[in-house]
Amino acid sequence: MSLTENVAALMRRVAAHEVMPRFRTLATDEIAEKSPGEVVTTADRESEQRLSEGLEALGLGARIVGEEAASRDPALLDRVGEGLVWLVDPLDGTANFAAGHGPFGMMVALVEDGVPLAGWMLDPQSGRLCHAERGKGAWCDGARVNARTSGSARPVAALATQFMSTAWRERVHASARRRFAQVPIPRCAAESYPRLVFGSNDVALFQRILPWDHAPGVLFLTEAGGHATHWNRAPYRVGGEGAGLLVAADARHWEVAAELLLVPGGALIDMETRAA
Template sequence: MNTQDREVYTVGSKSFTAVAVNTAAKAGEWIKSKLGSHTKLAMKTSSHDLVTEVDKGSEALIRNLIMTHFPHHSFLGEEGVEPGAEASAEALEAHRDTEYLWIVDPIDGTTNFIHGFPFFSVSIALAYKGEPIVGVVYDPSRDELFVAEKGKGAYLRGQRIEVSGETRLSDSLIGTGFPADRSALPVNLTGLQAITPQVRNVRTAGSAALHLAYVAAGRLSGFWEIGLNAWDMAAGALLVQEAGGKITDTYGTPYSLSVRNVLASNGKIHDEFRETLKQADALGYS
């Protein structure tokens, strides 16, 4: 990496990654302190797409901390966007020419949070000219903070992480999820029916950002989901890439912020993984 690339990560003496890490940790601890005490529950698009005042408070906390350090940067947070795929695409398009864009999911796994199921996370990414260069996913329940910088690797608790070594789908543990947009559910279930007999087992725990972090850490061999948004994946995508894995859309196109149907793996099983979904006609929906 040349000197010009390294300069991307700081403004003056302020490290983008340090700000992302500190912000995620503060938001995560605040979220954890609210477990079981949220008072307002609202639906977005359906009873499966939920938001609490904790989501909104977490996003406000994150936004305030980041903007304090980088007031001229742009910010895209889940709670600032109207529900639905079209609104998500429009929000991303509005930032197409933005130099520095922070992409945030203040609680990825809100349904888990509401039920007290300890699998939710704070996801913070920074994109430079449309490409993630910093990604942080923090799991407050386990106090696990996954960090990646473009070109510098992925880390957990200061130790470098790598994707798993499985070379066959049959030896793999795969993750998936069921999106809030229930129009995507049939194709997700079709994919699940096709994948399950071909793998060691499947896990669906309800936070795409954490699932991607688990692929990066070698805990899952791969992950796919239909109908996600940029804030679900931006940080996790960089983690997977920097840990030596591969992330594309379900059709095999390289990952970008506009991807909605995602396929991530250790790289070694990627083609077999995608082909299994393709044969089941489970790559996407219209």
């Protein structure tokens, strides 16, 4: 099998054996708080272990940086933008999973010197697998896909502002309301990016950009024809100095959002400067 097929098969096996059997069956002692407001489950830990073992067995010689390993040893992120690296999010949307509902997903990316080369996002509930390769395109369940917009008169925006201060968050949403219809975020990046490609959302905003949450999704979106940059308008890079992400189903919707949020004095740039 090709690398793409091997990784996809590995993810499906791990989802079938470690994730879905625990969905809605977690015991109290299988859910823990790893940081204030953030939970981890047995499914996260076991899935990351199985994924890491499987990726190691592929023999690429890439370092493996998983979400749970990095939570135990933050030094793993010190050189995440250097060399060949596997990024692993074994259970994206853990809070949803622990609460007994979706969406939740599994994400893997292969990155070289901070540039995503390939990415996979699996929805364990539906079996939907989104995949992209740098310079080669994006696929869903083996079919080539191109990003499409919602077609709504007021484009649809999902803004992940939950980690901002109250004042900052209110200003961002007030600015966005001038041009966009805002919808709740799915609290799962493995769902956020497909929504942009498949016409549910036109724009998304992220403040916290942990690499395993975004490397697969940004690659999938951009290879499908969407647009993504850091808030300083620089191209997305794992381990780089760029803050936040503004992403959209196409360049036109990105420009509309950027005019509201990324210009000098805008809701993001101005407040980011004040916070610095």
